[in-house]
Amino acid sequence: MKRPAVFFDRDNTLIANDGYLGDASQVQLIAGAADAVARVRALGYATVIVSNQSGVGRGLFDEDAVRAVNARMDALLLAQNPAAKIDRHEFCPFYPEAVIEKYRQDSPLRKPKPGMILAAAEAMALDLSRSWSIGDAPRDIAAGKAAGCRTILFRAPGLPPSQAVKGDESSVPNYTVSTLGEAVEYIARVAVEAVQKVAIAKPQAGRGDAKLESIAxxxxxxxxxxxxxxxxxxxxxxxxxxxxxxxxxxxxxxxxxxxxxxxxxxxxxxxxxxxxxxxxxxxxxxxxxx
Ligand SMILES: [Mg+2]
Incomplete structure (x- = not known):
């Protein structure tokens, strides 16, 4: 059976970064990030990071710098909570107006397109219909929806909005939160409701079967x-x-x-x-x- 995942945006969702970050030493976790990652893993969700990194295409830093930032984030998460493991990182270095030619393209990986989510789902055999996309930008919501996931918009009151927040506001999330803890609570609540629905539906089906069996x-x-x-x-x-x-x-x-x-x-x-x-x-x- 395929497992579900939570697709986290990286910048201004798990780490504080409203611009372009290529320096691993500057990585700072968002409050509650480690516990949120640990808790969704405990609920049975794979944890995947899907992050647009147009800073690569813009020539601000290279792909190794993105990997170094990701590795630093992973280390900080685990330091705060040993169960806060990120299962997979996806990032998109491409950008339509990239100054570096090899990154100049309208990539299907770049959010709001769902390419990164679809690639991770393929690689990890994930059930997208039970998965979630969490991010601070409408493109995180749009990408999640395009992939068939449910979505949560994370708007931390203390954080300046990322550039992407000024983008397409038409993508309406399933839920909006101001802390990552609320996001996890909501995911857990929906999961419990889904289990309850199954639990309620099964006895009903059972009663129907029992009635038929009784008649027979x-x-x-x-x-x-x-x-x-x-x-x-x-x-x-x-x-x-x-x-x-x-x-x-x-x-x-x-x-x-x-x-x-x-x-x-x-x-x-x-x-x-x-x-x-x-x-x-x-x-x-x-x-x-x-
Ligand atoms: Mg973001």
Missing amino acids: EQILIELRRKNHSEADDFSVSKLLAGVVQVLVLATLLLGYFQSRGDVAWLQVYVLVAMTLQTMTIALLIMSRQK
Whole structure:
């Protein structure tokens, strides 16, 4: 079964950076970042960073500098909370107006496009429908939505808005928070509600199944009872018919030996035998009609 993930934006979501950061020594965690990462991991979510790093394309720093910042962030997270592990980093160095030619492109990886999320999902076998995108910018919301995730907009009151916040405001998040702790609370709440829905739905389905099973069982009991009844009636009728048939023969033999030539007595025996024979026939007819 595929697991869900939380796709965190990096700058001004997990670390304080409203511009371009290529110096690992300047990395500062946002309050609550380590606990948020640890808690979503504890809830069963993979933790993935998806970050536009156009500073590379703009020639401000290179890809190794991005990796160094990421490594420093990872180390600080783990130092604050040993369970705050980032499972994967994705970043996009491309930018349409990049000064460095090899980075000058409208990349499908660059948010608000969902390329980084899709790449991570492919690499890690993630269930995007149960995943979340958290970031401080509308493009984080747009990218998450485009990938099929639910989204949380993180607007920390004490932090200056990143450049991207001035972008497309049309991307409406599922939820907006002012702390990362609130974001995790919301994710946990939605997860619990989803489990409760399943828990409620299952017994209902169970009741339906039980009702069908009960109906089927009743039908089986009725069929068994009917077959049993028919078998009983058939046996009793047959038995009675057999007994009466024996009586018929016995009466005829008795009449033959007892009448001793007396026709009147013989007629009485024959009459009794005929009556009994009629009863035999009647019993056989009755057994067949049931
Ligand atoms: Mg950001």
